[in-house]
Amino acid sequence: MKTPKKPALAAESDRTIDIYVKAAEIFHEQGFDATSMSSIAAAVDLTKAGLYYYIESKEDLLFAIMNYAMERLETMVIEPSRQIADPRQRLESIITRHGRLLTEGNKAITILTDEIEGLKPKHRKEILDRKRVYFDFVRETLEALRADGQLRPVNTTVATFSLFGTLLWLPRWFRPDGPLSSEQVIEEITRIASGGLLNNCAKN
Amino acid sequence: MKTPKKPALAAESDRTIDIYVKAAEIFHEQGFDATSMSSIAAAVDLTKAGLYYYIESKEDLLFAIMNYAMERLETMVIEPSRQIADPRQRLESIITRHGRLLTEGNKAITILTDEIEGLKPKHRKEILDRKRVYFDFVRETLEALRADGQLRPVNTTVATFSLFGTLLWLPRWFRPDGPLSSEQVIEEITRIASGGLLNNCAKN
DNA sequence: GTCTATAAACGGATAGAC
DNA sequence: GTCTATCCGTTTATAGAC
Numbered sequence: 001m002k003t004p005k006k007p008a009l010a011a012e013s014d015r016t017i018d019i020y021v022k023a024a025e026i027f028h029e030q031g032f033d034a035t036s037m038s039s040i041a042a043a044v045d046l047t048k049a050g051l052y053y054y055i056e057s058k059e060d061l062l063f064a065i066m067n068y069a070m071e072r073l074e075t076m077v078i079e080p081s082r083q084i085a086d087p088r089q090r091l092e093s094i095i096t097r098h099g100r101l102l103t104e105g106n107k108a109i110t111i112l113t114d115e116i117e118g119l120k121p122k123h124r125k126e127i128l129d130r131k132r133v134y135f136d137f138v139r140e141t142l143e144a145l146r147a148d149g150q151l152r153p154v155n156t157t158v159a160t161f162s163l164f165g166t167l168l169w170l171p172r173w174f175r176p177d178g179p180l181s182s183e184q185v186i187e188e189i190t191r192i193a194s195g196g197l198l199n200n201c202a203k204n
Numbered sequence: 205m206k207t208p209k210k211p212a213l214a215a216e217s218d219r220t221i222d223i224y225v226k227a228a229e230i231f232h233e234q235g236f237d238a239t240s241m242s243s244i245a246a247a248v249d250l251t252k253a254g255l256y257y258y259i260e261s262k263e264d265l266l267f268a269i270m271n272y273a274m275e276r277l278e279t280m281v282i283e284p285s286r287q288i289a290d291p292r293q294r295l296e297s298i299i300t301r302h303g304r305l306l307t308e309g310n311k312a313i314t315i316l317t318d319e320i321e322g323l324k325p326k327h328r329k330e331i332l333d334r335k336r337v338y339f340d341f342v343r344e345t346l347e348a349l350r351a352d353g354q355l356r357p358v359n360t361t362v363a364t365f366s367l368f369g370t371l372l373w374l375p376r377w378f379r380p381d382g383p384l385s386s387e388q389v390i391e392e393i394t395r396i397a398s399g400g401l402l403n404n405c406a407k408n
Numbered sequence: 409g410t411c412t413a414t415a416a417a418c419g420g421a422t423a424g425a426c
Numbered sequence: 427g428t429c430t431a432t433c434c435g436t437t438t439a440t441a442g443a444c
Contacts, residue, residue, distance in 0.1 A: 031321055033237030036419060049422080050428045058420065117235055152399060155384070158392040165373025166366045173365050180359070188362040195356060196400030240437065253440080254410045262438070 028107040032118040069108035087144035099186035232311040236322040273312035291348035303390035
């Protein structure tokens with residue numbers, strides 16, 4: 001017997017993940033509050049009551065999607081980048097991997113930035129604490145560059161937020177069927193962000 | 205006699221503007237769909253029915269706020285920057301003026317970027333067309349820098365979106381009561397953005 | 409101009425059959 | 427697991443009095 005209704009935990013069935021991904025797509029298009037449970041149910045070929053077999057509430061679904069997205073961020077961006085000792089290569093790894101996560105099809109990652117207000121305070125705090133760890137990791141990478149004499153004279157907090165702004169804006173404008181591939185765009189963004197932060201700009 | 209119910213036009217009473225500003229604040233905090241007309245009414249000391257004397261519908265209120273915000277963007281950012289012939293100074297004017305608009309108290313400008321989905325297709329197209337003019341103006345400024353040999357080898361479309369990402373992320377993290385003043389933050393952002401885009405980086 | 413009262417529709421969630 | 431049917435609170439919007 002499967003164990004549904006525990007979306008905050010790790011081991012989830014394919015069906016449950018499918019619900020998260022489809023729901024995230026609709027939330028991304030219409031917004032959390034503008035999306036009805038019926039429309040999500042229809043997207044996964046269920047009735048509204050059928051959908052409630054898998055989730056406890058609409059807020060719980062949102063929280064589950066965010067936990068799922070945080071896990072992907074941690075696995076695909078943060079953990080691999082932590083392995084890199086050189087701060088310059090580490091920064092490049094962060095930008096490239098996060099950029100890929102934001103431009104691939106899966107929309108769960110965008111829910112993480114756009115729908116945080118939809119969570120209950122307790123759940124919101126959990127997610128924000130987890131995001132904070134990532135923010136500090138990036139800022140510490142910039143501090144390491146400073147210690148190395150590689151950082152231009154910029155405030156690392158402002159610089160980190162600026163970088164996040166550039167990255168998190170990606171899903172709002174990038175189109176996979178547009179003139180530039182995601183890899184081309186990510187390369188450009190890496191060059192622009194590095195040029196704004198690093199010292200020897202002739203290299204980039 | 206005043207002429208209410210024509211929010212898309214320019215001449216509006218103080219009372220109407222007050223409604224836009226207060227409504228924008230609540231939309232900014234809770235999101236458009238999560239905000240009820242009653243709570244807006246309460247914020248401007250009216251009943252819900254009283255509020256409907258000033259606006260035609262919730263969507264119409266959103267559209268009016270966006271038109272009001274676009275007017276401010278055009279008056280306070282675009283028009284003064286267009287007067288500047290030198291592309292480098294013009295870019296700096298755009299970043300500084302847009303940064304100020306985003307960090308001052310008035311939240312209407314943030315509604316413009318976050319709640320576009322709340323508009324009916326016809327109104328949405330109107331606002332997007334007007335935003336497009338601004339986007340093209342910024343990109344053309346970068347192209348002028350390129351013609352001058354001052355731009356690093358970057359795609360101007362990606363560069364413009366990157367700059368907007370950094371700027372439009374500001375209202376999500378900047379706190380007027382935080383450790384840095386808005387002018388300090390804007391100066392940092394100008395330095396970071398310029399460094400990422402311009403050639404002679406030793407100067408910045 | 410602003411109010412009270414209410415219409416009309418929608419949305420989240422559940423009961424209980426199969 | 428999935429459905430039909432339904433409950434009930436909330437929301438946008440309006441009618442009509444003052």
